[in-house]
Amino acid sequence: MxxxxxxxxxxxxxxxxxxxxxxxxxxxxxxxxxxxxxxxxxxxxxxxxxxxxxxxxxxxxxxxxxxxxxxxxxxxxxxxxxAGHKPLARVCIGTVKGDLHDIGKNLVAMMLKGAGYEVDDLGVDCDVAKFEAGVSRGAKAVMCSALLTTTMPYMKTLTEAMKGKGVKVIIGGAPVTQQYASEIGADGYGADANEAVKIMDAQLGVR
Ligand code: B12
Known part of the structure; x- marks a missing residue:
């Protein structure tokens, strides 16, 4: 209850x-x-x-x-x-192409801000170009959220597109798992907004 x-x-x-x-x-x-x-x-x-x-x-x-x-x-x-102070790093976050579920993404963004990150919120239905724009504005990591099993596969497209750009790719959302993240070569996965902060700290080597 x-x-x-x-x-x-x-x-x-x-x-x-x-x-x-x-x-x-x-x-x-x-x-x-x-x-x-x-x-x-x-x-x-x-x-x-x-x-x-x-x-x-x-x-x-x-x-x-x-x-x-x-x-x-x-x-x-x-x-x-x-609760946050001087930004630890800049990161960008968005829901994957075709996915309009943004409550979880907003929560993750909020927790990251609270933990001291500068968050570039790309919104919903983000294609590779939107994430690339986030990276060109200085994001050290891209965070991607999917709630639909039909939109989740685009995370693989995104992960591949980010290879060689020197940014970390962290994914999450209800149907996403650590196994899926490993399969597509993403750098990290978080089951909830608290884990998102922990994974980000670990991946960027801050704190
Ligand atoms: C609210 C909701 C909607 C709202 C969304 C409003 C909004 N602004 O977000 C509306 C009504 C618009 C909607 C529409 C649809 N929905 Co909907 N929706 C939901 C519902 C009930 C809740 C989602 C939610 O907000 N959960 C609460 C948040 C806090 O949890 P979360 O998103 O999982 O996020 C947490 C973690 O996953 C994690 N996390 C999330 N993102 C990220 C990212 C990173 C990087 C990290 C590290 C962590 C992380 O941290 C978050 C906080 O702890 C779910 C049911 C469910 N159990 O999830 C269905 C659900 C996701 N929807 C579903 C469906 C089918 C649809 C529709 C196709 C329905 C339809 N026939 O039109 C459409 C698709 C629209 C689209 N193109 O996206 C299905 C998906 C089934 C599937 N397996 O693919 C679900 C599971 C319902 C069900 N049981 O069938 N939906």
Missing amino acids: AKHEELFDAICKGNRKLVEQIVNQQVAAGTPVVELLNDSMIPAMRSMGDKFSRNEVYVPEMLIAARAMQAGLKIIEPILAK
Whole structure:
């Protein structure tokens, strides 16, 4: 059961206003934002995914839940970012070509900012050219997110395109695994936003 059950329910029901209200209240009361994320907000999106798989909810419900989640994340982001200091390195991040799921990508970006990285967010549906543009703006690593098994194979195209450019390629997203990352020759894989930071630190040799 989620620790902040009201917040969990508000996200599942897609009640954006209530999500904003609860997150603001919790922040004012001093609840750590990472606790809100891990104990209620991420589990709420997982629960919606499970219901979608069982045909208990459909795309519109998922969409309004995602919007409510984004509204909560918007409040949390500056608080997480404040924890960071002088940028450790510049990195870029985007969802893979054809993939519009950006909640996980936004979370990873947020955690990286909080951990002290400068993050160039390329947005969704990114082809190789978009990632190359990120690299030309100084990214030392490209991070790529995929939530669909149909978009995941483009990560191989991206990894191959980045060879010889002197940047690290880190991939993630629900269907992605360490085994897949090894298979396509990516430099790293992270199962969640916390791991994303650890992998980045290790790959870039910072901290
Ligand atoms: C919300 C949602 C949507 C929303 C997306 C809104 C948005 N702005 O993101 C909408 C309604 C638009 C949507 C659309 C679709 N969706 Co959808 N969606 C979801 C849902 C319910 C939640 C995804 C989510 O936000 N999870 C929460 C976040 C926090 O988790 P996460 O993304 O996995 O990210 C974490 C980790 O994976 C990791 N991570 C993520 N990225 C990266 C990157 C790096 C570098 C690293 C290190 C780590 C990392 O860290 C994150 C934080 O911890 C999932 C179900 C699920 N269980 O995932 C289905 C799901 C992904 N969708 C699915 C489908 C089928 C679709 C559609 C095709 C539906 C349709 N028929 O139209 C479309 C495709 C649209 C497109 N072209 O992309 C399927 C995919 C099945 C598959 N195996 O391919 C799923 C799994 C649902 C299901 N059970 O069937 N969807």
